[in-house]
């Protein structure tokens with residue numbers, strides 16, 4: 096039996112996740128709208144044998160948004176382009192259940208799955224929006240309330256997966272002699288009627304080489320974990336503390352049997368933002384350079400966009416975060432709870448809070464390749480992760496350093512693949528191709544034609 100292996104996803108976002116990364120002298124301009132640049136990023140991740148190249152998304156921006164998301168591509172369009180520039184790596188993008196119709200979304204991801212030869216995945220989000228602005232881009236007065244978003248998502252995913260089974264794998268017989276294009280017994284109408292959605296089907300595209308796109312999810316709240324336990328095959332989590340990460344891992348995995356699933360049917364990838372250099376001093380210097388480029392008002396405004404409406408003009412970066420009244424809002428619940436606990440335990444200033452939240456925070460992850468590899472090995476072998484979402488503070492350098500320096504160490508330790516063993520995203524993740532749910536009910540085509 097092959098030894099359990101680390102799975103990796105690369106979060107591709109402009110010049111990196113650090114809010115000041117675009118100001119570094121070497122940072123390319125217009126990175127988040129440059130297709131050639133994204134192709135190189137995806138190819139670098141593929142050189143590192145990553146399972147996934149990931150494109151995040153949101154549906155509203157404002158003056159406080161992260162610079163790398165102000166001017167960027169629609170993710171499924173970008174995935175289709177990246178499919179042509181790569182041949183193995185899985186291609187996953189975010190799309191919201193709150194602001195799509197299931198039919199449109201099923202069609203988009205099924206198309207990317209075909210275009211890429213079975214390498215697509217959908218990061219199903221309900222959209223956490225602390226400002227409520229997303230709703231106003233979609234003819235609504237406010238953002239849909241948290242638990243209500245998840246209730247809709249539960250139905251949404253059933254419709255999408257049902258539509259993806261509209262056609263059995265051998266439905267399109269295309270018999271030129273008889274003039275029969277498809278086998279009608281292998282076409283299935285969904286006829287879904289629920290509380291929120293009513294969808295007839297069938298979808299106007301069939302199943303791909305891997306059957307269906309892989310379902311990815313990132314909700315950490317109670318309803319988020321319920322949805323993940325029932326439907327997700329990969330879960331992105333972003334817990335920076337080992338004990339909490341382990342607790343989350345156990346909590347989510349222990350929910351699977353209730354849905355008839357085994358723990359290896361869902362991979363939990365923990366978000367990491369390491370700063371890698373040959374020496375500790377160099378890594379610290381890179382980190383310091385980034386932090387120095389952070390404008391005070393930018394750091395404060397970014398916190399505001401992240402955590403809800405606080406008038407940060409009243410404060411400086413040196414104000415203790417405990418003095419700020421953060422409202423519990425309709426945004427990302429798990430972030431809010433984690434931040435509240437962090438403030439209680441560490442009593443940070445707002446500058447330190449920003450660093451803790453976004454700046455490549457975890458001290459253990461600022462260092463040498465061996466040090467980073469040790470942290471990943473510990474989290475992986477001691478039950479806190481099945482792999483990692485690599486969210487580089489600086490792109491492209493951070494990804495290149497990881498691929499060239501950390502991955503060979505993981506490979507030498509037998510923790511990570513030396514090459515891809517299959518062609519589809521399901522192959523990379525060791526997930527089985529889902530059976531078509533309607534297949535067993537069908538009459539054989541020959542029986543029908545003999546009539």
Ligand SMILES: Cc1cc2nc3c(=O)[nH]c(=O)nc-3n(C[C@H](O)[C@H](O)[C@H](O)COP(=O)(O)O)c2cc1C
Nearest residue numbers: 151152189220223313314315316319331333428429
């Ligand atoms: C690695 C990672 C990537 C994420 N990407 C997105 C994204 O692209 N768009 C989005 O709206 N939310 C994204 N999220 C946020 C989640 O969808 C979810 O809103 C969040 O984890 C909190 O969920 P909760 O409200 O269930 O706690 C991401 C989360 C993680 C950990």
